[in-house]
Amino acid sequence: MEQKxxxxLNEITHAKGADQFMTNIEANFVHFEPAEYLVELLHIKAQTKSSVIRQANLTPTTGYQYFDGKRRPSRSRMIALGWxxxxxxPEMNTMLKRTGYAPLYAKDEWDALVIFALVQRFDLNKTDELLYQYGLGTITAAN
Structure with missing residues (x-):
């Protein structure tokens, strides 16, 4: 059974040595590759790769490489895919955590604007315009 x-955290902080907790909790470690989670999201959201790639403003070649696991998307590309x-x-932050990236953080100015745009349901182009307006680059132009 998966632990909360x-x-x-309690088991890790109270352990006397790494071996004590590594063996006990190894089944709880998350080992999702971005491609695996992206495919899982396709099923959950009942969408197609092509529609997600198009709405994420990605080139088809790059987008399919992310879904096929041939390339690992950067954090900003994962955010674009979230769009x-x-x-x-909450779903965006879960996706970021499950694929090994930091969730959106309200104390970071770039992330704060992304959070605002996400909550306001801006499309990706409008979000990029907002980020650019504040001199913070964009989601789609970032690496």
């Missing part, structure tokens, strides 16, 4: 994060899936803020 709080329980895992392609039309994720909510």
């Amino acid at each position: 994060t709080e329980e895992l 392609g899936f039309q994720l909510t803020l």
